[in-house]
Amino acid sequence: MRKLxxxxxxxxxxxxxxLFGHGALxxxxxxxxxxxxxxxxxxxxxxxxxxxxGDGINAAQAKVIFPAEIGNKNC
Numbered sequence: 001m002r003k004l005x006x007x008x009x010x011x012x013x014x015x016x017x018x019l020f021g022h023g024a025l026x027x028x029x030x031x032x033x034x035x036x037x038x039x040x041x042x043x044x045x046x047x048x049x050x051x052x053x054g055d056g057i058n059a060a061q062a063k064v065i066f067p068a069e070i071g072n073k074n075c
Contacts, residue, residue, distance in 0.1 A: 030048070030051065031049075032049060
């Protein structure tokens with residue numbers, strides 16, 4: 001009987017994790033300006049903006065990938 005109670009409690013906990021657990025939601029990242037002509041070997045600035053769709057966030061992570069035809073980058 002005790003073993004049956006332990007199994008029931010274990011299964012209830014596992015079920016609760018899947019039922020009430022929240023997955024990470026993806027925010028949308030935007031780069032501004034989206035396009036423009038830049039002088040060779042000159043520094044330029046872009047703004048990276050995040051639309052969290054109304055949810056509060058405490059951290060963000062992104063991977064920026066440049067096309068190979070752009071050439072050497074120092075980021």
